[in-house]
Amino acid sequence: MAYSTLRVLECSRCCERYDADRTQGLCRCGAPLLARYDVEEAARSFSRERIAGRQATLWRYHELLPVRDPRHVVCLGEGMTPLLHLPRLGAATGSTGSW
Numbered sequence: 001m002a003y004s005t006l007r008v009l010e011c012s013r014c015c016e017r018y019d020a021d022r023t024q025g026l027c028r029c030g031a032p033l034l035a036r037y038d039v040e041e042a043a044r045s046f047s048r049e050r051i052a053g054r055q056a057t058l059w060r061y062h063e064l065l066p067v068r069d070p071r072h073v074v075c076l077g078e079g080m081t082p083l084l085h086l087p088r089l090g091a092a093t094g095s096t097g098s099w
Contacts, residue, residue, distance in 0.1 A: 004068045005042040009033040020066070035066050056080040 009018040013031035018024060020035070027033055042063040054060035058079030067073055089095075 001045045001063075002041065002068070003062055003070050004065055005038040005063050006035055006066045006068060007038050008036045010036050021068070037064055039064075 006020050009020050009024065010016070010033065011018075011027035011029060011031050012034050014027060014029050016027055016029070018027070018033060025033055045063055051060055056079065057075055057077065059065065059073055059075055060079070062070070062073075
């Protein structure tokens with residue numbers, strides 16, 4: 001099973017396709033490129049149990065991230081960050097809605 005199921009980059013405007021192994025962000029027409037994945041392949045390797053057994057970082061979802069080789073993963077502890085209720089900040093900024 002592939003580390004990432006990234007297949008191609010596709011223009012969000014004109015649908016032109018680009019090589020996903022080249023670092024690029026814009027199409028020739030100036031529109032952003034979208035990462036397209038083989039979601040059927042990803043689904044074969046995904047399960048709640050498998051994901052839960054992985055390290056609690058963003059990279060637990062590596063099949064749907066645009067890094068094909070795990071040697072190129074850079075992790076700064078991102079992911080799984082809790083949301084904290086900050087009532088004083090909310091009151092100071094006028095954002096006192098409940099959640």
